[in-house]
Structure formats: structure tokens, C-alpha cells
Amino acid sequence: MTIIPALHMAGISKTFPGVRALDCVDFDCRTGEVHAICGENGAGKSTLMKILGGSYRPDAGEIRLNGRLVHLTHPRQAADAGISIIHQELSLLPYRTVAENIFMGRELARFGLLDRRQMNKRAAELLRRVGADIDPEGQVSTLSIAMQQLVEIAKALLLDAGILVMDEPTAALDERDAQNLLSLIRGLREEGVAIVYISHRMPEVMAVADRVTVLKDGQKIWTRARHAAPVPEIIRAMVGRDLKDFYPKRPSSGPGKVLLSVEGGANAALRDISFDVRAGEIVGVAGLEDSGKAHLAQALVGDEPLSAGVMRVNGKPVSIRSPRQATAAGIGYLPGDRKRDALALRQSVRDNALLTLRSMAGFFARPQRAALSPAAIDSELRDMDVRAADFGQEIGTLSGGNQQKAIIVRWLAQASDVLVFVEPTRGIDIAAKAAIYQTMRAFADAGRGIVVVSSDMPELIGIADRILVMHQGRIAGELPRGASEEEVMRLSLGIAQQEPREAFA
Structure with missing residues (x-):
């Protein structure tokens, strides 16, 4: 029996002036799966996800959600279709509260007025879910980058999305928060969410991914099951060569003054x-x-x-x-x-x-x-x-x-x-x-x-x-x-x- 993936992107191409960002890329993600995308900066990862999120329109190709052809021309349209994207570059408004940021564009109202009490209560629940001890009434500008990243994740969970894209979600997190997030991702996978995971941290990819796709120069190099994609082969596919001496050799002599x-x-x-x-x-x-x-x-x-x-x-x-x-x-x-x-x-x-x-x-x-x-x-x-x-x-x-x-x-x-x-x-x-x-x-x-x-x-x-x-x-x-x-x-x-x-x- 043919399994219809939650997300199927076929033949996606995109050209900017002088740059072929994507060249006939195929990608899919199944229900209850974590599919990692690896590649150098400029490989086309972000462009592919911006097309999925409705920020860019592809020059060619199609997108299907649970087998249904969709045309995503606006981020709100993608969100309404059940796609939630946590971008690497944070999009929070610094001088609004945490709860206001989480509910931005989806504010709760009661008798024609903002229901701040309910928004704060629901925001606190979402923040606890991601392991963040953050005051929902506090201003975002007072938070560290790591805490802001957790707010972004809570914001994405609000949508109860069927497809969740996470672009470098642990980049600003310490080891404890990163491990908490990976546990959350495993839980979401068990709930049937299709998760696209973009990261340069190979240990995380190995810990959480079911499949791995490598992009290079706008093209898909390969897609493999995680157990068939050891880290050295991922790196070789990403950069076109072995990365020897990733960490430079330390000097044999001791330090100076x-x-x-x-x-x-x-x-x-x-x-x-x-x-x-x-x-x-x-x-x-x-x-x-x-x-x-x-x-x-x-x-x-x-x-x-x-x-x-x-x-x-x-x-x-x-x-x-x-x-x-x-x-x-x-x-x-x-x-x-x-x-x-x-x-x-x-x-x-x-x-x-x-x-x-x-x-x-x-x-x-x-x-x-x-x-x-x-x-x-x-x-x-x-x-x-x-x-x-x-x-x-x-x-x-x-x-x-x-x-x-x-x-x-x-x-x-x-x-x-x-x-x-x-x-x-x-x-x-x-x-x-x-x-x-x-x-x-x-x-x-x-x-x-x-x-x-x-x-x-x-x-x-x-x-x-x-x-x-x-x-x-x-x-x-x-x-x-x-x-x-x-x-x-x-x-x-x-x-x-x-x-x-x-x-x-």
C-alpha cells in the first residue's frame, strides 16, 4: 500500500537574479516522522522552507499536503493549512509581552475586547510545555536569545500544526534546554506531527531524525534513513569533501604571559x-x-x-x-x-x-x-x-x-x-x-x-x-x-x- 506523506514537494525550482537557489528539488515528510535537512549555508534549505511557508513562490514544482495539491502564496495561508515554521532569525516584537507575541494575529477576544487573562493563561501552558519558566506578561526585550527561541517554539505549538518546520531550533540553547527540546520533538512525533528539522549540529540530527536529506548548491544530493547516513557521509555530501582536522591542532607549547x-x-x-x-x-x-x-x-x-x-x-x-x-x-x-x-x-x-x-x-x-x-x-x-x-x-x-x-x-x-x-x-x-x-x-x-x-x-x-x-x-x-x-x-x-x-x- 502506498503511503501518502503529510508533505510532498516535487520538482521545486527557484531562481533569484543571478542565482539558481533551487533546482528541481524533491522532498517529503511523513506523519509522525522527523526528517532532517542538512546543507551548507546557501545550499537552498531556507529557500525551500520559505516556499513551503508561503513567503516565496516557486518558479516550478508543486506542493501536496496529505495528497492534496495546494498553492501557498502567503504565510497566513500556509499557517491556515497546518504548517508552522520556526525560523532561525527570530520574528518577535521586542516591546510587546510574551503572550502578545505568542498570540500575534490570533488574539483571543471576549465581548469585543482582548481577553488578556485567557491569553496569559494559555501562553503559560505552552511555555511550560517547552520547559520554559517565562512570565507571559513580561516584555520580550528583557529575554535572552535562548528564552526568545523558546517563545518562538511555544508560538508555533499554539497552531497545533500537522507540519512543523524547525530551523536551527537549538542554536541559542544550552545543553539542558536543547535536550528538553529534543524530548519535546520526540513527543510531537509520537502525536503524529510531521517535523522538518534543519540543523548544523550533527549529534542532534543523529539523536532525533528518522531520515536525512542533504542539499548542496540548490540540488538534492540524497535522502537516506538515519542509520544509513553516518555523520562523515553527511558532511562529505554537504561540502563535497572530507573535513579533516575539523578542530585545529593545539600548540605543543604552553601559554605565554x-x-x-x-x-x-x-x-x-x-x-x-x-x-x-x-x-x-x-x-x-x-x-x-x-x-x-x-x-x-x-x-x-x-x-x-x-x-x-x-x-x-x-x-x-x-x-x-x-x-x-x-x-x-x-x-x-x-x-x-x-x-x-x-x-x-x-x-x-x-x-x-x-x-x-x-x-x-x-x-x-x-x-x-x-x-x-x-x-x-x-x-x-x-x-x-x-x-x-x-x-x-x-x-x-x-x-x-x-x-x-x-x-x-x-x-x-x-x-x-x-x-x-x-x-x-x-x-x-x-x-x-x-x-x-x-x-x-x-x-x-x-x-x-x-x-x-x-x-x-x-x-x-x-x-x-x-x-x-x-x-x-x-x-x-x-x-x-x-x-x-x-x-x-x-x-x-x-x-x-x-x-x-x-x-x-
Whole structure:
């Protein structure tokens, strides 16, 4: 008997000026199945899902839902057809409440007025379902990126959709929240929901997917059952080659002089913070979402200044009260939300790379690798392999990985001694991740100190020379290179280390 899939997309093609985004792509997802889509940025994943969501119209091909031909020309039309899409780029309104965002366009009314009480009650139920302890009456702008992502998921569950598309749903979540979400996905699958799962995190794909489809350059390479799609073959199909040395080799020699130190640091979110960062090393910072790891990064760069303790850069006490002062002191910053906090999306790639140099011009005298000339910056962008038709094009048109590389060029030109990277590979593809890891190691090898705050435990274990683990605003412990995920999680949960381990073992 032929099984009719919940979703069947056949021969989907889409061309933008000068770009063949999709070339006769077939894709289907069955009732009660998790079907993962893997591919580099630019492979066509997002375009395919935007066609499914009614944001784009295909040039060719057809879409069938439970065997019925549909023409989806508007996102509301797709939602009414039972399709819910959680996009990687959040679409919440920051100055409205959580409940208002969840019910946006589907508000509840009573006697012609908004029934806020019922909306708040239902929103609280949905938030509990995704494991989020969030006040439905709170303003979205007060939430972290991870919490906003959970609100997006709750918003999607409101529709009780038969087809749920999740685009990098765990990119901003820590290990605990990510595991809770994967459990929720398994539950939805058991309820008969057809789930399209897009992720660059291979362990998650292996943990939750029933089938895997790989896209490359707008074409489908293959679709296989998960057990017939080992990670090395997925990666090879995605990038067209084996990715050897995904994490760069660490230097055999130990670190150099102390570049950054904090002693007894504290503020409203942090207590008794003491650590140092040496030249030539990458220091990872791990912890659950509410551990204080994000606050630590913001304290180092002056977004949330320390109110107690001593901070030194190159042995000199500094008072960092703003990001500008952090830059002047030699601290660079790559924030976790690049679009909100790091990019001028309507400006060119070149102008974004020059942004810090131009804003700091005349503020202090500091060595710089690049002059303020477009030619010098273009050379840096090419060296970083930022892929754009022209560096004069708007940076908002580039993939996440290329946007991230352009921000890194900004700090290359600035010649900062210490670089604070927050979620450096969030939502970017495998090849771009490998390139950024290589760049970070090259920075360290050149004598800089790197602080990496990440929710991706394999990333921290693979790239860091040692890992600081945060818990309830404190550093719960320090682990050397080679630490296991179990050791990191124990400290993240406030469980003491069983026995000390020698650093740099």
C-alpha cells in the first residue's frame, strides 16, 4: 500500500537574479516522522522552507499536503493549512509581552475586547510545555536569545500544526534546554506531527531524525534513513569533501604571559569571579542558560560593568564601563546576536568591517593592522574568505557564516589583544564553523588571548585549551583540555568535581 506523506514537494525550482537557489528539488515528510535537512549555508534549505511557508513562490514544482495539491502564496495561508515554521532569525516584537507575541494575529477576544487573562493563561501552558519558566506578561526585550527561541517554539505549538518546520531550533540553547527540546520533538512525533528539522549540529540530527536529506548548491544530493547516513557521509555530501582536522591542532607549547585577569569580580549577576587569560590560549566558558556565562562576557566588554574586583589588561588595572572603553583597552567582542548587536544590515560588507576602526578614530592611539582604506579592508575580507559578489553589497544579503567572518575582520584590523567570542558559530554551517575555528586558533598562535562563551559543548571541548564552568553567577570549576561532556555538565549543575585534574594535561 502506498503511503501518502503529510508533505510532498516535487520538482521545486527557484531562481533569484543571478542565482539558481533551487533546482528541481524533491522532498517529503511523513506523519509522525522527523526528517532532517542538512546543507551548507546557501545550499537552498531556507529557500525551500520559505516556499513551503508561503513567503516565496516557486518558479516550478508543486506542493501536496496529505495528497492534496495546494498553492501557498502567503504565510497566513500556509499557517491556515497546518504548517508552522520556526525560523532561525527570530520574528518577535521586542516591546510587546510574551503572550502578545505568542498570540500575534490570533488574539483571543471576549465581548469585543482582548481577553488578556485567557491569553496569559494559555501562553503559560505552552511555555511550560517547552520547559520554559517565562512570565507571559513580561516584555520580550528583557529575554535572552535562548528564552526568545523558546517563545518562538511555544508560538508555533499554539497552531497545533500537522507540519512543523524547525530551523536551527537549538542554536541559542544550552545543553539542558536543547535536550528538553529534543524530548519535546520526540513527543510531537509520537502525536503524529510531521517535523522538518534543519540543523548544523550533527549529534542532534543523529539523536532525533528518522531520515536525512542533504542539499548542496540548490540540488538534492540524497535522502537516506538515519542509520544509513553516518555523520562523515553527511558532511562529505554537504561540502563535497572530507573535513579533516575539523578542530585545529593545539600548540605543543604552553601559554605565554597573562593578557587579561579578573580578581574578585562581581556585579548584580556575578560573584567572586577570578580567572586569567594568557597569550596563545583559548579559554572556554560553559554553563547553563541561567549560569551567568553571558553576563561574564558582557562584564568583560563593559555592557554590564563590574562593580567590585580588579580587572587587568597586560598587567595594567582597567575600569571597563562601556564597549568603547573595552575596545580602547584592547578587548574585542563578537556578540551572540550578530544581527542585533554587531551588524549594520543595510550597510555594505566593507563598511561593517570598518565600523570599529571608524568609530574609534581619534579616540585613542593603538596599533592597527589595516588603514582606513577600502582596499586594505577588502584584502582582509578576501584573506578571511568572506564570500560576496562584491564587498560593496549589503551585509544583510550574506549567509550567517560570511557575516560572522566579516565581524572577525573588524577585530583583525583593530589588533585587539583579547577577543571575547559569544556563540561564535551559532546558526552557521559545518565548513564555516571549521574556518572560524582555524581563525581562532591562528589568533591564539599569533599571541592573542581568546575567551569563547558557547552553549555548544562539543565546540568548547574541541577548541578550548581549558574550560571555565559557570553556575549561579560563579565559576564552579575549571577543566583542562580533553574534558568530557559529563564533567562539564556536572559542574554546570553545581556538582563538585570528583577529583582534581592537572591543567594542560
